[in-house]
Amino acid sequence: MLIAGVVLLGFSVAFSVRIGTSDLGYAEIGRVVGLRLGLPVEPLPRLLDSLIWDLRFPRVLLAALVGAMLAVSGAALQGVTNNALADPYLLGVSNGASAGAVTVIVVGAGGAAIGLTGGAFAGALVSFGLMLLLLRRSGMNTVRIVLVGVVTGQLFGAITSLVLTFSADPDTTRGITHWLLGSLASARWDSVVLCAIAAAVGLAVIWLCATALDGFAFGADTAASLGINVRNTRIVLLISTALLTSVAVASVGAIGFVGLIVPHGVRFLVGPLHRVLLPFTAVAGAVFLIWADALARVAFAPRELPVGVFTALVGVPLFLLVLRKRGEL
Numbered sequence: 001m002l003i004a005g006v007v008l009l010g011f012s013v014a015f016s017v018r019i020g021t022s023d024l025g026y027a028e029i030g031r032v033v034g035l036r037l038g039l040p041v042e043p044l045p046r047l048l049d050s051l052i053w054d055l056r057f058p059r060v061l062l063a064a065l066v067g068a069m070l071a072v073s074g075a076a077l078q079g080v081t082n083n084a085l086a087d088p089y090l091l092g093v094s095n096g097a098s099a100g101a102v103t104v105i106v107v108g109a110g111g112a113a114i115g116l117t118g119g120a121f122a123g124a125l126v127s128f129g130l131m132l133l134l135l136r137r138s139g140m141n142t143v144r145i146v147l148v149g150v151v152t153g154q155l156f157g158a159i160t161s162l163v164l165t166f167s168a169d170p171d172t173t174r175g176i177t178h179w180l181l182g183s184l185a186s187a188r189w190d191s192v193v194l195c196a197i198a199a200a201v202g203l204a205v206i207w208l209c210a211t212a213l214d215g216f217a218f219g220a221d222t223a224a225s226l227g228i229n230v231r232n233t234r235i236v237l238l239i240s241t242a243l244l245t246s247v248a249v250a251s252v253g254a255i256g257f258v259g260l261i262v263p264h265g266v267r268f269l270v271g272p273l274h275r276v277l278l279p280f281t282a283v284a285g286a287v288f289l290i291w292a293d294a295l296a297r298v299a300f301a302p303r304e305l306p307v308g309v310f311t312a313l314v315g316v317p318l319f320l321l322v323l324r325k326r327g328e329l
Contacts, residue, residue, distance in 0.1 A: 016290050032044060191252075
């Protein structure tokens with residue numbers, strides 16, 4: 001199944017690069033890749049080469065990386081909190097990133113030196129730092145993690161609304177709102193490299209904690225009796241998921257439902273053992289977001305739908321279907 005998933009991922013990347021306002025052939029894509037690999041192939045016209053290499057490939061690869069990051073973060077947080085409704089935005093990181101981006105764009109704090117991505121990442125780190133500060137004496141209790149995450153998210157959501165209400169003009173508000181809904185339209189190679197580094201580090205750390213996540217399913221006391229350092233492991237997992245979510249949101253905005261629906265669907269197929277669940281979840285999240293972005297591009301052409309809106313429209317019925325299959329609805 002994992003091999004089939006990797007093959008499906010490769011096909012999804014190739015197919016998604018093909019489709020758009022200008023449909024391309026696999027031969028053209030192959031020539032562009034071959035040229036970058038130093039193979040003796042005839043180069044395409046400069047405009048077509050740039051369309052494929054500078055626009056399509058970064059967008060599709062960024063969708064795969066962000067999908068994997070959000071899906072694995074959701075699976076890890078569902079294990080850490082033992083809460084089926086946990087998703088990557090549980091920690092308030094998304095709202096912190098939104099507040100940081102809005103502050104940079106609207107107020108001009110930091111200006112061009114920081115940029116939207118830098119402001120979003122800084123805001124995400126501030127919100128997560130505040131959450132850890134509030135949790136420092138709580139023993140990382142799962143209920144307190146959820147409550148403090150919700151409160152922190154609401155605080156930074158209110159800051160975002162306040163800044164937009166009193167400082168933004170209509171055009172800026174429209175642009176910020178489009179970014180907040182999640183969009184891969186501005187994907188570039190530097191964003192792909194940043195997400196690839198964050199994904200490699202974050203996913204590896206979470207996978208190394210797979211046994212601890214299995215122990216958390218039976219409660220903190222049982223996990224401790226198995227030799228798991230509950231507090232330190234929770235801190236490591238929270239930092240890892242916050243890193244993945246911060247980088248993802250800073251790169252593409254807040255794309256919802258990936259971190260909620262994908263882990264449940266994969267858990268239904270392969271079971272709850274995290275050493276198996278996490279790799280499958282990464283592949284499934286990548287495939288899901290690639291196809292969601294591809295359909296968002298062409299479903300209402302020539303107008304492009306924000307991918308965050310599309311994932312919500314698709315995610316709701318899929319989540320209800322998974323609940324029904326598990327006998328919970």
